[in-house]
Amino acid sequence: xxxxxxxxxxxxxxxxxxxxxxxxxxxxxxxxxxxxxxxxxxxxxxxxxxxxxxxxxxxxxxxxxxxxxxxxxxxxxxxxxxxxxxxxxxxxxxxxxxxxxxxxxxxxxxxxxxxxxxxxxxxxxxxxxxxxxxxxxxxxxxxxxxxxxxxxxxxxxxxxxxxxxxxxxxxxxxxxxxxxxxxxxxxxxxxxxxxxxxxxxxxxxxxxxxxxxxxxxxxxxxxxxxxxxxxxxxxxxxxxxxxxxxxxxxxxxxxxxxxxxxxxxxxxxxxxxxxxxxxxxxxxxxxxxxxxxxxxxxxxxxxxxxxxxxxxxxxxxxxxxxxxxxxxxxxxxxxxxxxxxxxxxxxxxxxxxxxxxxxxxxxxxxxxxxxxxxxxxxxxxxxxxxxxxxxxxxxxxxxxxxxxxxxxxxxxxxxxxxxxxxxxxxxxxxxxxxxxxxxxxxxxxxxxxxxxxxxxxxxxxxxxxxxxxxxxxxxxx
Numbered sequence: 202x203x204x205x206x207x208x209x210x211x212x213x214x215x216x217x218x219x220x221x222x223x224x225x226x227x228x229x230x231x232x233x234x235x236x237x238x239x240x241x242x243x244x245x246x247x248x249x250x251x252x253x254x255x256x257x258x259x260x261x262x263x264x265x266x267x268x269x270x271x272x273x274x275x276x277x278x279x280x281x282x283x284x285x286x287x288x289x290x291x292x293x294x295x296x297x298x299x300x301x302x303x304x305x306x307x308x309x310x311x312x313x314x315x316x317x318x319x320x321x322x323x324x325x326x327x328x329x330x331x332x333x334x335x336x337x338x339x340x341x342x343x344x345x346x347x348x349x350x351x352x353x354x355x356x357x358x359x360x361x362x363x364x365x366x367x368x369x370x371x372x373x374x375x376x377x378x379x380x381x382x383x384x385x386x387x388x389x390x391x392x393x394x395x396x397x398x399x400x401x402x403x404x405x406x407x408x409x410x411x412x413x414x415x416x417x418x419x420x421x422x423x424x425x426x427x428x429x430x431x432x433x434x435x436x437x438x439x440x441x442x443x444x445x446x447x448x449x450x451x452x453x454x455x456x457x458x459x460x461x462x463x464x465x466x467x468x469x470x471x472x473x474x475x476x477x478x479x480x481x482x483x484x485x486x487x488x489x490x491x492x493x494x495x496x497x498x499x500x501x502x503x504x505x506x507x508x509x510x511x512x513x514x515x516x517x518x519x520x521x522x523x524x525x526x527x528x529x530x531x532x533x534x535x536x537x538x539x540x541x542x543x544x545x546x547x548x549x550x551x552x553x554x555x556x557x558x559x560x561x562x563x564x565x566x567x568x569x570x571x572x573x574x575x576x577x578x579x580x581x582x583x584x585x586x587x588x589x590x591x592x593x594x595x596x597x598x599x600x601x602x603x604x605x606x607x608x609x610x611x612x613x614x615x616x617x618x619x620x621x622x623x624x625x626x627x628x629x630x631x632x633x634x635x636x637x638x639x640x641x642x643x644x645x646x647x648x649x650x651x652x653x654x655x656x657x658x659x660x661x662x663x664x665x666x667x668x669x670x671x672x673x674x675x676x677x678x
Contacts, residue, residue, distance in 0.1 A: 235330040243330040261408025277525035312439035312450035319492040335472035347403040361424035397459040399444040405453030405501040443491040453498040458489040476507025516545030538590035550590040558643040565635040599638040611635035
């Protein structure tokens, strides 16, 4: 982490410094003297770029370097647990059992996140270093909020989601969420009863709690509880100061209030992860009832823009969490890649062990319907296992030599699409495209398929042995 002691403006300067450091895979940034739009130095420091590198993401998940695939296998097991078939397999599952014991959160009294309480006249969002990220945006934006809600008929049905929030005044924020997200689902349930919904907004928590909110967890699993599994110890929670919701006891700042069942306000335009400003739309309003915090809190912030940005770095690391889940559904899938430059989810490259004609199309249709995250993927490219899905030269070669537009193109119209996708003809509804760049077999072609060029293993091993003496390079290509 790099401490920045000189005053830095919250209006665009923090974004530009963060952007440059992230491009260089640089450190987390602690702005000790953030300056608001009126030139006032804020009392609360701002932390940015916390998850700007894969290494720090792995640390936040409580993993060793390269440990994300191991976590992915465990997540897959949680979604569809299978009983051990032998004593040896049961012994191997023992660490999973021990970790599962950390899933039950523990309630604590007098939590650090409530050492300081603002209510009444003290309730003022202007006292928080809320960032203004890009030119032309209408107001400062809370960019890393963990929004905690529960169903009106089941307080145990708790959801933690990350939804950006526009500052509307000293005690009001706009809650922007997509219709399929858990918080929006809860809000519709409260609206149906004609009641405002209590909400707690956590700004800054331990990294495991933050990352649990962006992971593809089973629907019935609490993000707060799963954070305990990542940390290897039970999550400590407290009851909100003014709302009946669980909050992380060690959180930095908690904003509490109610989301109106009726009041909405214009949100945006804001710079988004697509690289464009989103259109102005109306979303519900959160009215504050309290702000609580640690005695010396940090305010966690980020920006979103055309990749690479911090969310795309997170998406790239989280990509590996999907593969074991997909393989449980489709054992023939060899590898999977969601390129971060394609907004982390809009394009997918999948390699498959092809077994019969039309197999690639079946996999494409299955992936689009398998996970909510994949329903917004508008382009799937299917390739063979000899293609590295992370290598665009490999993928382009496969498309150029194994794809025919008249036979291998699949178009699906009028499907759910990201409403932020300006390319779609209607908001939230658009087409999907599948490219079958696999080797054609059986009824898929009437021609004899070509053989790929390969050097014999004997020659490869012979040249390996004499490579160093040739002085042509440091290592064989």
